[in-house]
């Protein structure tokens with residue numbers, strides 16, 4: 001069905017954000033406040049970007065902000081990318097959802113706040129799966145996560161760039177899909193996930209882009225002995241996805257990078273969201289709002305629900 | 311004389327092949343994407359959409375068992391997989407960048423060791439290639455010596471014609487025999503091919519790129535290209551010519567299987583030695599290997615480029631690394 005989609009924010013919004021990022025970068029680097037700025041630069045295909053680390057103020061003009069700025073750059077501050085993280089204080093461009101990841105990483109003692117300069121973007125949204133590289137940001141091309149975003153105005157940044165123009169109401173496509181799943185019988189849900197996981201090729205793109213998958217030895221790579229089957233077959237795939245969901249429960253910031261990176265279009269964020277919902281119900285906890293030292297799953301409290309211990 | 315086949319006849323031909331007990335692998339809808347999968351009816355054939363994964367898995371599956379073992383009171387029994395029992399297969403609807411790939415891989419799979427799994431499947435498969443009429447902004451077959459009309463690697467080659475249907479040309483002897491056998495599905499006569507796809511690709515000077523690679527193993531450019539690389543397997547797994555695999559034993563003490571499955575040089579553990587030493591200890595060295603293997607080592611060993619320009623790595627890289635941009639930057643160097 002062909003629908004009429006309205007463009008969200010005109011080019012002046014993105015131009016303003018881009019300019020503000022460049023100005024801030026020039027200032028930070030020339031004054032020596034930070035050693036590097038992690039941001040986005042234009043990619044080769046129209047509308048695409050690539051993450052970049054800039055250390056020279058003269059290169060500030062390379063930085064851009066566009067609806068293609070999908071990456072959560074917090075990845076480049078993690079242990080998994082320790083070889084590229086410049087020493088000293090680093091500035092990072094962060095959308096609201098990326099900031100939730102930063103909050104999580106701060107809580108897990110992976111980052112020190114005083115070593116970070118956060119350039120928060122007041123965010124209209126980014127493009128989602130299926131949007132062509134050259135397409136504009138519209139009510140049709142916007143990412144599912146952005147339709148339900150509650151962190152457009154980032155809090156806790158050192159500086160916020162841009163101003164969000166008025167936006168239309170979005171139907172919560174992903175919440176509806178989650179509700180559909182929850183209404184299924186366990187057998188139907190099993191079939192749903194079995195179908196999706198049958199396409200998983202264990203390329204680990206979901207893990208590699210996740211800011212919280214920074215373990216130096218992932219359980220899923222273990223081979224002495226093997227913890228779970230590493231081959232892309234039903235048993236190992238199911239095990240991998242259960243491990244992934246459990247290890248990210250109460251940590252996942254909802255940036256949906258895993259789902260975006262998945263070349264097999266597996267709706268991984270439905271699992272993330274379900275786990276987040278469980279954490280909210282069981283422990284009244286929401287990941288990534290403020291840095292907390294211990295998440296509910298790594299902490300024991302007397303008043304925790306123990307009814308499941310029989 | 312040129313033969314033509316209508317789309318309906320092509321689908322009925324697939325039905326007949328299936329009825330005759332052949333395995334037919336073709337682009338087919340799988341969830342929200344299209345993949346090469348065995349089809350159960352000609353109706354399922356999706357034509358003109360490039361599958362998300364390449365056709366290499368027809369010959370080199372994502373995962374396959376190479377032996378099984380069992381142990382009981384009486385001892386251990388090991389049973390080999392009989393490659394001779396692999397089914398006769400028709401691979402249909404592969405664009406030139408996919409159809410050309412298995413022929414590139416023949417060299418490595420029959421080099422110092424004959425990989426019977428790959429070679430047996432090659433022997434038993436007929437490839438029906440399909441000319442491309444649409445390219446996207448990641449396609450660059452023309453920059454690596456192929457073209458949207460190239461029948462390299464195909465046994466039969468289909469070219470879409472105006473008004474529907476295809477020109478059907480036999481490319482190899484195998485293809486000719488196939489055409490003769492199923493002549494009743496074909497018609498003669500003239501037909502006007504649809505205009506070919508036109509990838510907007512910058513020509514690549516592959517010899518010049520190789521020269522640069524010879525002397526720039528330690529270039530600081532590798533950091534610039536690939537510090538951002540996340541180290542996943544997306545590019546290698548989707549690539550029609552990446553062919554690294556891992557072998558693992560999976561099972562219990564009493565029963566299990568030895569399996570071969572895709573591996574990728576982008577993974578951090580790919581070159582991790584048992585000693586704990588890892589010669590490719592950081593990501594840009596792993597990405598360097600990707601480029602070296604494709605544009606130098608495979609040239610040195612087999613005289614071929616390990617890239618067909620399908621653009622899958624460009625489309626799938628989660629951090630936007632574009633292999634064309636890397637190659638163009640290399641060729642711009644003195």
Ligand code: SF4
Pocket residue numbers: 095096097098123124125126143145146147149150151152
């Ligand atoms: S989820 Fe919110 S902050 Fe994140 S990209 Fe979308 S609109 Fe921006």
Ligand code: SF4
Pocket residue numbers: 199200201202203204205206207258261262263264265266
């Ligand atoms: S990115 Fe997708 S295909 Fe790759 S391992 Fe993760 S879920 Fe599987």
Ligand code: SF4
Pocket residue numbers: 545548549550551552604616617618619620621622623624633
């Ligand atoms: S290297 Fe990239 S463009 Fe070349 S064949 Fe492989 S996936 Fe396709």
Ligand code: SF4
Pocket residue numbers: 538539540541542543544545546576597626627628629630631
């Ligand atoms: S180049 Fe891109 S797709 Fe390939 S390993 Fe690196 S991040 Fe993954």
